[in-house]
Amino acid sequence: MNLDGKLHIAPIVPEPKNVLDVATGTGVWAVEFAQENPGCAVVGTDLSPIQPSYAPPNVSFEIMDAEDEWTFTVKFDLVHLRAIVSCFKDTKAVFKSALESLAPGTGYMFVRDPLMPFKFFTPPPEGTALAEWNSCLVEASQKVGMPWNRSTNYAQWMREVGFVDVVEKREAAGLSPWMKGKRNKETSLLLQENICNGIEGMSMALFTRVLGWSKERLLEFLERVKNDLRNVDLHVFSEGLMVYGRRPYPDEEPCGPSS
Template sequence: MRRADRLDSHYTPFGRVEVGLIRKANSPSDSWGLVLCTEIPGFVDRILESTVLGGIFGKRKNTSWRLTTKGNVLSSPNGYVVQELGSYVDAGEPELDSGSDADSALGGMSSRSSNFTVESELYRHIEENGRTYHRYKHGQYPLPNDTLEQDRLDYQHRFLRMTIDGKLFVSPIDPDRPINVLDIATGTGIWALSFADEYPKSTVIGTDLSPIQPHHVPRNCSFRIEDAEDPWTFDGLEFDLIHGSALLSCFRCPKNVFASAFLALAPGGYLELRDPIFPFKYASPPPENCALVKWNDMIVDASTKAGRPWTNGTHYRKWLEEIGFVDVVERREYAPLSPWAKGQRNKVLSVWVQKNILMGLEALSMALFTRVLGMEKEEVEELLVAVKADIENTKIHCYSEGVLVYGRKPRGNSSGSLKIDG
């Protein structure tokens, strides 16, 4: 038996979702109402499109989920109810037979029971200047974790993959054999999920500060809320590939994280990293008083003052070699911010790069500029209007630079003498 006032907690790309079933008054015994509660108002529509409801109502083919908003309560035409977190239905003594279809579908989801424990608080987000940020170690990572940013991260993943011919990695490993893979700062988990799906013999783990990964994942994929700058605790598990992408805001000391990766790799395993390098560069002098140049300088200044310089990518190859990686390979990648450059490839790249930057310009800027540079939200928004115009201006010949680096842990290396700086 499951009481409806002990809701199951599920973790989706849209935040924490509390799910429970209640028996509707004056209705047949097999008619149940769904209580679906979210921690972030406005996410309900996105949640209803997710796999959470698919798992619960997989056997209810004719269920309609077009919802209408009625204050704090969202209701559907078929009588199911949706409420925001904390506004539970007073259902008296509702019980759900364990043999019902609805209970089987709900119970089949590997969920965590939630009674607002200290741990569950980590899955609530911090709201600041209209965006949401991670609660666990709040302030450490300056980019938001809301749906706008999640959409951008997924778009960025597709773009980065396109630039390496649709591949997920370039390190010379054999992914068709049973291997262990770790994705640090996994974000929405899209890279880890893609790897697990495309290489079913692999075992994939993704770690991040934000619990924004899907709850329903392949059996060979899992996620953990962890800080990669803390000591790694994988119970002796050795990885064949450790991957990190867009790490520029993540770590105060990236070299220490890479050293932790070295220790966690199996001999012969690879660490692969991809990051943009700031500031942007110009093929010809930009105009005077260019807002894009100003923004570029400000973002480098703010990230440096925050202790996470966005120029770190230039040091990745050197750091890997100093740690002890061998066969280190570095590739530099270039892409125009608008279609000013000649060549079809540059035209295509510019479309992807420009959209990625425009989607994320506020996310990249707001916390750093307000927290570190002391700007007001309105000042940042005014600046970004001019920056967006410059990004779209084909007379400004700006381009971005990125770095892809991978290196191998030598075979026969136990890493016993490697020390990580304090």
């Protein structure tokens, strides 16, 4: 799942001056964007200070909860959000804050998220651990009011808060190299590695605190899930969503084209 080397697909101004990366995490996207655009001031925000101590001079990181009031003194040409499906209690309100922080008429928000849970191209055998993990993840995330399958609502929420020219695109990649084509196989192996490395962190709180599993039970279960992820006979894939929209001019009707 890649964009042919691009960091986003929103049609922003050619020489952006201010860009915001919400829930920046390790700050990789913010740093890469700053390197590609040395004349742009890039701000990355997150709840945790896990960003690198060294970054290009046009990058800064701030500790911030995106669900609190936004107090930026500049308007952004781009607000970027990625992998936020489990981040916010009220994602639509965050989109509203992003809209109000964009440059009127030219500022875009770009969101990229997985469409959870993972999907099977052909039905999996009964008792497949990965299928059980899918169901448990959806159940637990719904119980805490932060459902991981809500990214399908993003485009509609963006229109409802006032974005125009909203465009939604889908992407997909296998989680093991079962798809034909060299590029598909290479992409699937990279994605598989990322998921296997991160699945414990994705699962621990939801399974132990919400579903009541013991840590030992979960870790044993996750080993079986990882084996399923590596099984080329299970035609499982991850579908992703990309959606972007523009803040309208003050006198512009909020009804731009969409797809």
